[in-house]
Amino acid sequence: MGNVAAIVLAAGKGTRMKSDLVKVMHLLGERPMITWPVGVARAVGASRIALVVGHQGEKVREYFAGDAGILFAEQSEQLGTGHAVACARGALEGFSGTVLILCGDVPLIREETLAAMLASHGARGATVSVLTTHLENPYGYGRVVKREGGRLVRIVEEKDATDDERSITEINSGIYCVEADFLFRAVGELKNDNAQGEYYLTDIIARAAEESLLCLAHPCGDASEVMGVNDRVQLAMAGGELRRRINSGLMLSGVTMIDPDATYVEAGVTIGRDTVLYPNVHLSGATTIGSGCLLEPGVIVRDCRIGNGVTIKAGSVLAESSVGDEAAIGPMAHLRPGSSLGAHVKIGNFVETKKIVMGDGSKASHLTYLGDAEIGSEVNIGCGTITCNYDGVRKHRTVIGDNVFVGSDVQFVAPVVVGSGSLIAAGTTVTRDVPPDSLAIARTPQVNKDGWVKKQREK
Ligand code: UD1
Numbered sequence: 001m002g003n004v005a006a007i008v009l010a011a012g013k014g015t016r017m018k019s020d021l022v023k024v025m026h027l028l029g030e031r032p033m034i035t036w037p038v039g040v041a042r043a044v045g046a047s048r049i050a051l052v053v054g055h056q057g058e059k060v061r062e063y064f065a066g067d068a069g070i071l072f073a074e075q076s077e078q079l080g081t082g083h084a085v086a087c088a089r090g091a092l093e094g095f096s097g098t099v100l101i102l103c104g105d106v107p108l109i110r111e112e113t114l115a116a117m118l119a120s121h122g123a124r125g126a127t128v129s130v131l132t133t134h135l136e137n138p139y140g141y142g143r144v145v146k147r148e149g150g151r152l153v154r155i156v157e158e159k160d161a162t163d164d165e166r167s168i169t170e171i172n173s174g175i176y177c178v179e180a181d182f183l184f185r186a187v188g189e190l191k192n193d194n195a196q197g198e199y200y201l202t203d204i205i206a207r208a209a210e211e212s213l214l215c216l217a218h219p220c221g222d223a224s225e226v227m228g229v230n231d232r233v234q235l236a237m238a239g240g241e242l243r244r245r246i247n248s249g250l251m252l253s254g255v256t257m258i259d260p261d262a263t264y265v266e267a268g269v270t271i272g273r274d275t276v277l278y279p280n281v282h283l284s285g286a287t288t289i290g291s292g293c294l295l296e297p298g299v300i301v302r303d304c305r306i307g308n309g310v311t312i313k314a315g316s317v318l319a320e321s322s323v324g325d326e327a328a329i330g331p332m333a334h335l336r337p338g339s340s341l342g343a344h345v346k347i348g349n350f351v352e353t354k355k356i357v358m359g360d361g362s363k364a365s366h367l368t369y370l371g372d373a374e375i376g377s378e379v380n381i382g383c384g385t386i387t388c389n390y391d392g393v394r395k396h397r398t399v400i401g402d403n404v405f406v407g408s409d410v411q412f413v414a415p416v417v418v419g420s421g422s423l424i425a426a427g428t429t430v431t432r433d434v435p436p437d438s439l440a441i442a443r444t445p446q447v448n449k450d451g452w453v454k455k456q457r458e459k
């Protein structure tokens with residue numbers, strides 16, 4: 001394939017979104033909508049990608065700041081798609097080759113489809129290729145007008161079309177491949193003498209046809225790929241389509257989903273085979289899940305590495321953490337950033353962890369807070385244990401050796417170090433280091449007052 005650059009049109013406001021946020025920054029599959037066409041342009045090898053921005057252009061610029069290969073073109077007044085492309089001329093200065101034109105609000109286009117269009121465009125020596133599709137109800141779209149013999153001659157907008165032209169069901173997706181030298185010459189000469197008073201990009205096709213340059217309609221069989229997002233109903237539909245694609249891919253690779261319509265996995269998350277996902281599981285970011293895991297309903301995992309054979313029970317929330325093989329988490333556990341748990345670890349209900357390392361086989365089964373701690377292997381943390389890591393000014397660490405048994409309702413007032421093999425008696429507030437293989441106990445002695453309650457009652 002030759003030299004490819006891309007232009008993504010994204011200057012429009014998106015009035016029908018009824019939003020304070022510009023349309024292309026609305027989230028689709030957890031990322032701004034515009035990142036999808038940008039990603040596909042990159043995947044098919046676009047060396048430079050020019051984003052035409054206008055409404056809230058600063059938000060788009062900010063999002064892509066520092067991203068090499070992304071250039072910006074300002075279109076301060078939206079005078080039409082042809083004018084928008086003309087605005088990108090400076091950003092692609094000096095480029096010669098094929099320009100891929102995409103829309104920021106047509107996010108579901110697939111890499112394979114664009115690669116095939118680029119390949120046939122190149123192989124047949126076309127000047128313009130238009131991605132088209134057939135719609136039962138083509139209302140609102142530009143119609144693809146062909147001469148007898150099937151040669152593409154022009155595209156006519158709904159508002160400018162004759163009744164005959166309106167009956168055409170092949171529509172313009174708004175996605176094109178155009179040779180750069182022709183493109184920038186043609187958009188520079190557009191007129192706006194049409195029903196909407198706009199500079200139509202689509203008019204470059206009639207222009208190329210007049211000059212006897214080859215124009216191709218490249219049909220796309222899957223209409224969902226060229227679906228535009230104009231309002232929030234379509235945004236939700238696009239989200240559903242994206243989910244179906246991601247989930248089908250995962251299921252075909254060996255992941256079981258009880259209800260794929262209610263399973264939310266961000267693109268890029270990897271999951272091993274024979275892992276089972278129950279409804280309302282949300283997996284996002286740089287997350288990898290091993291094989292043979294079970295994730296119960298309502299589990300939320302972001303930026304985590306989960307080993308093999310791990311069970312995560314209902315309602316647990318995990319972020320920026322790692323979990324070893326065969327561990328069991330939850331129900332209702334909260335692993336906050338920086339939790340690194342070994343193999344066969346058990347974290348039970350209402351346990352919260354943050355910035356901890358926990359060795360293999362250790363357990364904290366109930367109602368516990370472990371923060372800024374280093375816990376060895378085969379440690380038992382009793383119910384109600386708390387690491388008091390914060391003195392109001394600074395955070396301090398708790399270090400617990402291997403094979404320590406911590407009874408229920410223990411507080412570790414950090415900084416404190418507990419040697420391996422020790423026993424901390426229930427109810428103890430640990431304020432000093434504990435040597436290895438020792439018992440630490442700190443309780444006020446119990447007093448029993450015989451018959452005291454009875455006497456009170458009889459008063
Ligand atoms: C356009 C096509 C139509 C096609 C349809 C597919 C033209 C004249 N018509 O129509 O044939 O069927 O897309 O969805 O091109 N934009 C700018 N600046 C502008 C105008 C638009 O950046 O001045 C951007 C919009 O933000 C949007 C895209 O270009 O991302 C398409 O613009 P829109 O106004 O939606 O075009 P349509 O009228 O739908």
Ligand code: CA
Nearest residue numbers: 105228229230
């Ligand atoms: Ca549109």
